[in-house]
Amino acid sequence: MVQKTIAQLFDLTRKTAIVTGGAMGIGYGIVKRFEEAGANVVVADLVEKAGYFFVKTDVSAEADVQNLINKTIEKFGSLDIMVNNAGIFPSRPALDMDLEFWEKTMAVNLRGVFLGCREAAKVMKRGGSIINIGSIDSIHPSMTGLAAYDASKHGVWGFTKNFALEVAPKNIRVNMIAPGGVNTEGVANMMKGADMKQVIKEFAARVPLGRFGEPDDIATVALFLAGEASSYMTGSMIVVDGGVLLK
Numbered sequence: 001m002v003q004k005t006i007a008q009l010f011d012l013t014r015k016t017a018i019v020t021g022g023a024m025g026i027g028y029g030i031v032k033r034f035e036e037a038g039a040n041v042v043v044a045d046l047v048e049k050a051g052y053f054f055v056k057t058d059v060s061a062e063a064d065v066q067n068l069i070n071k072t073i074e075k076f077g078s079l080d081i082m083v084n085n086a087g088i089f090p091s092r093p094a095l096d097m098d099l100e101f102w103e104k105t106m107a108v109n110l111r112g113v114f115l116g117c118r119e120a121a122k123v124m125k126r127g128g129s130i131i132n133i134g135s136i137d138s139i140h141p142s143m144t145g146l147a148a149y150d151a152s153k154h155g156v157w158g159f160t161k162n163f164a165l166e167v168a169p170k171n172i173r174v175n176m177i178a179p180g181g182v183n184t185e186g187v188a189n190m191m192k193g194a195d196m197k198q199v200i201k202e203f204a205a206r207v208p209l210g211r212f213g214e215p216d217d218i219a220t221v222a223l224f225l226a227g228e229a230s231s232y233m234t235g236s237m238i239v240v241d242g243g244v245l246l247k
């Protein structure tokens with residue numbers, strides 16, 4: 001096999017990538033790095049991101065995800081990289097949780113990943129890379145109130161492994177990133193009312209690497225998983241948490 005240069009290993013020129021939840025937070029961080037690497041990028045979100053090819057998508061709705069894939073193929077001709085990043089992290093003790101709360105969390109975080117994986121893999125005729133965004137909560141709870149979230153994210157990890165096995169013969173790789181705390185709009189919303197600077201300071205004190213994560217900390221790992229630098233990896237999880245799980 002001819003060895004590629006480092007530039008080639010991270011080059012996404014002539015590749016098409018979808019990023020769900022790409023309008024803000026971690027998703028937008030990934031969009032920016034993929035664009036820099038030369039990819040055609042499709043932002044799939046409930047809210048529009050100006051300046052990008054955008055397809056309004058609710059990842060929990062089957063018809064929306066099918067429409068997203070169709071629009072991507074119409075516009076760019078193929079799909080090479082699918083990032084299933086859209087997710088919600090509402091907090092409520094399980095004892096106070098009604099069915100609607102549970103179902104909504106599962107629908108966006110777990111059904112959304114299933115639909116994104118299934119529909120993307122159908123059209124990845126020349127192989128591809130699927131990246132699911134799980135969480136450190138895919139393996140270990142980070143706080144009470146997140147039982148539904150943790151169940152959904154454990155599900156994402158289980159699904160990732162089995163699906164990786166299923167589509168490996170098609171040369172489609174499926175991996176998961178497990179972020180720890182990352183400074184995003186979603187986290188700011190969750191902490192509504194709290195002083196974000198203070199929240200970040202307190203959280204950073206519990207992180208072995210001494211700081212809160214930024215979207216680009218996740219985006220650079222997504223770039224690695226998207227390109228050929230990771231071509232022998234499938235069914236793997238990469239924890240990106242500044243060392244939090246070590247404690």
Ligand SMILES: NC(=O)c1ccc[n+]([C@@H]2O[C@H](COP(=O)([O-])OP(=O)(O)OC[C@H]3O[C@@H](n4cnc5c(N)ncnc54)[C@H](O)[C@@H]3O)[C@@H](O)[C@H]2O)c1
Binds near residue numbers: 021087178
């Ligand atoms: N931020 C963190 O600390 C953290 C930690 C671990 C894992 N994660 C995971 O990373 C992912 C992104 O988190 P974030 O912090 O960037 O969130 P965020 O709330 O800042 O951004 C999420 C994006 O997803 C979109 N979205 C929400 N529901 C959607 C739906 N049904 N269909 C399509 N788009 C939808 C939102 O509009 C938004 O643009 C999530 O899966 C989350 O669970 C985040």
